[in-house]
């Protein structure tokens with residue numbers, strides 16, 4: 637079955653002023669749609685058509701670059717829309733909040749490390765909060781549309797929070813000011829969804 641562009645759970649202007657409406661419309665409707673279309677074209681009439689996007693990512697070394705780039709693009713953006721919300725932001729006090737306190741040196745330290753992962757990613761890529769195989773949290777970044785599910789990734793784990801630091805994610809509103817965009821992103825993080833993903837990844 638062909639992959640499809642997921643619907644947003646909120647209106648494209650719902651994250652204003654942190655993320656502007658035009659960026660959301662183009663990012664979701666054009667960029668993510670292009671990853672979906674190109675992924676479907678890249679796997680047409682192959683066994684990968686029967687797999688989930690997670691299964692494809694986990695064995696990505698078997699596939700040509702168009703599957704890696706567009707499959708990663710589809711997985712990463714699907715997660716990205718879900719972990720943002722107009723009622724997001726703040727400091728989590730649920731299980732993920734406690735784990736950040738216990739394992740990552742507290743929320744402010746996590747925010748610094750996560751933002752640093754995004755800021756030091758040269759060119760395009762993603763910053764991640766992941767659950768490693770041992771159940772512990774880790775912060776890292778990947779280039780392009782790679783992600784920590786991929787068998788070729790330097791940092792491996794189950795992503796529970798991802799921040800897109802491609803220029804297309806922020807340029808219309810923030811131009812070259814990636815740090816301002818990253819600060820704003822913290823105001824829309826859907827911590828209840830991140831917590832749900834955290835608990836699922838720990839099982």
Ligand code: MN
Nearest residue numbers: 667800802805
């Ligand atoms: Mn993007």
